[in-house]
Amino acid sequence: MKLPGQAPDGGPIIYEEVGMLKTWDETDMGATDHWDSSLNITSLLLDYEAGIKPQQVIRAIYDRIDAYKIVQPSVWLHLQPLGEVLRAANELHTRWPNPDERPPLWGIPFSVKDSIDIAGIPTTVGCPALSFVPEASAPVYQHCIDAGGLFIGKTNMEQLATGMTGCRSPYGTLHSTFSKQHIVGGSSSGSAATVSEGLVSFSLGSDTAGSIRVPALFNGIVGFKPTKGTVSARGVAPACLHQDCVSFLAANIEDAEKVWNVCKGFDKWDVFAKLPSQLLSSNSNRQLRFRFGIPPAEALEACSPIYRKQFSQVVEAMSKTGGILVSLNWQPFAAANELLYNSSFVLERLTILPEGWFEKNKQLLHPVTRQVFEGALARNSSAVDLFKDLHRQAEYKRAVEDVLRLDREVEDGVDELTVMVVPTTPFHPTIEEVSKDPLGINGQLGAFAHFANVLDLVGVAVPCGAYNMEDMSGGKPIRLPFGVTILAGTGLDCELLKVVAQLEEVLGDLGQDED
Template sequence: MSDALDRPAPHTLHDLSDDLAANRYSAVDVVDHFLRRIDDTADSIRAFVEVFHDSARRQAKESDERRLAGRPRSEIDGIPFAVKDIIGIAGQRMYAGSGAVDIVPTSDAPVIAQLRAAGGIILGTTRMHELAYGPSGLNDFDGGAYNPCYPEIIPGGSSSGSAAAVAGGLSPIAFGSDTGGSIRAPASLCQIVGFKPSYGLLSTEGVHPTAPTLDHVGFLAASVDDVRIAMRVFGDVPIIDGPGRGRRLAVFDEPDLTVDPAIATALRRALDTLSNCGWRIEAVTAPSGFDVMDVSSTIMAYEAYRVNRERLETVPERLGADVRERLQDGSRVTSGQYERALHEVDRVRTEVGVLAEGYDALVNPTIPITGPTREDAVREDVRRMLMRNTRLQNLLGAPAISLPGAEDGPAPWGIQLFSVRGRDTELLATAAAVAAGLATPRPTQCMT
């Protein structure tokens, strides 16, 4: 096996795909490498719930046979994926991070069926915040995953294990779900890329619901290019070169939002760097009279309670304290409050669409505070801030991506780019150009 493959650093899907096509090593070599990494970090990173050693090796062998015969199924044939333990895999137990869930799906979720049809390989299922209903990634039942880049802080949630798997070099790419930032927050805290596509672009069928109006499936990966490849395969999203609206970015300013000074300084430096590379940076102000947290919490709580009502009423002791409390809060949201919140979203969707016109992307920090410790993350004010910048995009069904922040900022931090629903192709092209302009290297902590 290649010495380059056997290094512990994260590998990109893009490079692995090229190397498999060039026969530098086999899919079996690749899978064996990642399985060893998973086993070696089972106690230190704890990214996975279950690891599919035998089936992953079998899928890798089948991929090698197809490639030898000159019939690879796609550009991800032979590429390993990690799967958040909320996405249905036929015959495999799903716990959704909860003591109140024990489901064995009889069929694959459509995104898993797509993965198999494209020749991708399932390494296993990853840990998560219980019921995908929390931003920290902490879990009362299994302890959750650990941040491989910054062990002293939380990995973020709810797609904590998927982020840890990619950042720790245990998988080149992972599926996550995102209801209010559950892909982007852990991507920021683990210093990788996290992408939530437009609502409905990737099917959520077969995915255990959190709040169906807001739920999205997306990816966590080591690079924007990896996300673009995955979205081409799973969402039929073409890869195009360069932003198409004149290299214009709009800083999305919310006057009432307090941003940690270190984060504000880091964002300003990053934008100055882009400005020096020819980007035009302007500012737009968020729609007034719209409380993102209040509206999104109303919708999320109303729907999550109805999804989990039977569990709350029959086995409340099997729910973690934080999730149980949030579900109880949801029981008190009225249908009138819910309908008014949905109406407010319709208004703001139109206003944000006007703001975004003419820009390649809207920009803000993925998380407006520095990464909290596991102790601090249980505080309500900290939990709210973890979600504060990532809730709007779910309300709008808009594509959004978190990129790792520059090394001269607080460790860690992330830059979020978002647009309006349906502009996934353009947003990913913009994200690739921004990432190239910032040229942010990965922290060394993630490579050991």
């Protein structure tokens, strides 16, 4: 039978206009040349100041989207009709006629993970059988629209946000934008591809076990997981309600911070939202220096040899940039990492399904998704088990509060932030490798990622250059991106972003001199 949210050929329903005339109307656009430049927010806003029109940018983006369909046809689960986006672009001038009063995302194109509600557009969560059409939009989406953003479409994702490989979507498996052989990462798979390929400026997603940070790494972009509760999660289909965090993918730190500033704010209707009084206040007037710890050598043995080499270069570069390498207690991080999937916590994934749905309809799920849910049920965890795990979580969170901290006025006018730096994943597997061991590799990818939400940390996955990998088809070596995640304590979002901004250029240049 035909499932909701699925076209007759089994693929996603793509709402778009075909054959729309794409000609330049010089009376409308002026004599400016065809636009085809960077979608970085700062760069794009400068283009607008110079006279480029949002309509020109949108037409160019849709040309890029058309071209990229040949490479990856299943990136989009919903693509806005070109005419609708052009209409929204036209309305920007009506809504904000004074250029000096334009909001921060004026004319900025963005995509949305298909777990985030947009009124009138199906939310599939990568699962056609559970697809529905919401009547209201999620606040995080609406904030972007109210700030002048231009919505382009909803993106493919790992089914029910159940993994980090990007290989569990019934709409098609995506690959890294750097290699057709290697995984894209998940669960915010299509979102990462759209940013990496310059189809949008940023994307809205979510992160539970690494769903923003992992695809950011594998596609050479920035993934920002803020403190949970600083951005409303209302209207975002959950994976694990207690751990989920609305997050962002962007080309650089500045763009990610700009979008976060638009979207953050207390939402009383989000029961996990944090009150401002629960967050540490930031003081940008003082100088900020940082100390950093790394996993012990035995933990880093999980990494491939090339990842260990690249990580060593990052540590050296951070030290040369002013960071002070210190020994931090890794035990609470490692212990918290086990709680997400190897405890009663995994049962929370079952709460996202309607009562009795799984037993009646599990054959409609992706085989690996079904295996994850069946494994959770097979644990036979009790309420006592759950409470014991909650007690452990509280213990680990308290221990980490003493590790990742902000020390005020360590010197006159100087604050000091202590962070943890980890490889975002231990290696970059191929799609074929994942197909042979989907659960095993997914678990290995989380070696340095699963603890972040369990401990309520803020984290930034930042690109750190690239490295050569042999092409298994016999071609020339493939250049794959490498990156690390830098983590700070809850509520220290502004301080962490400031530190990462200081490091971004240095880290991004690592490995660029290799052939």
